[in-house]
Amino acid sequence: MKFLAFLNWIVLGMAALMALLYAVVCLMMLPYPQLVENAGGGFDQVLGITVGLAVFTAVAGLSTWLLQKRHALMWGGQVMLLVAAVALVAFVWTQR
Numbered sequence: 001m002k003f004l005a006f007l008n009w010i011v012l013g014m015a016a017l018m019a020l021l022y023a024v025v026c027l028m029m030l031p032y033p034q035l036v037e038n039a040g041g042g043f044d045q046v047l048g049i050t051v052g053l054a055v056f057t058a059v060a061g062l063s064t065w066l067l068q069k070r071h072a073l074m075w076g077g078q079v080m081l082l083v084a085a086v087a088l089v090a091f092v093w094t095q096r
Contacts, residue, residue: 001067004078008064011081015060019053026050045095052091059084 029036066077
């Protein structure tokens with residue numbers, strides 16, 4: 001159980017870090033729409049990935065909390081985290 005909790009914390013930390021990094025990129029792109037357009041960038045695409053990562057972070061946080069509290073729904077949270085991870089990979093794959 002400790003190993004699973006360790007993995008959950010790693011996933012939560014990585015997801016939160018990536019969501020924050022993409023949020024910073026969005027904030028950097030926001031004031032310069034003309035430069036982003038000239039560079040061939042896609043603000044909508046970056047914003048979509050940021051929102052997807054934020055939702056994944058929320059799911060990872062809930063899953064980690066359920067596991068730490070040994071809640072009756074902790075295994076449901078683990079399944080939810082697995083489904084969210086697969087959905088996030090599929091979403092990012094389609095954004096290529």
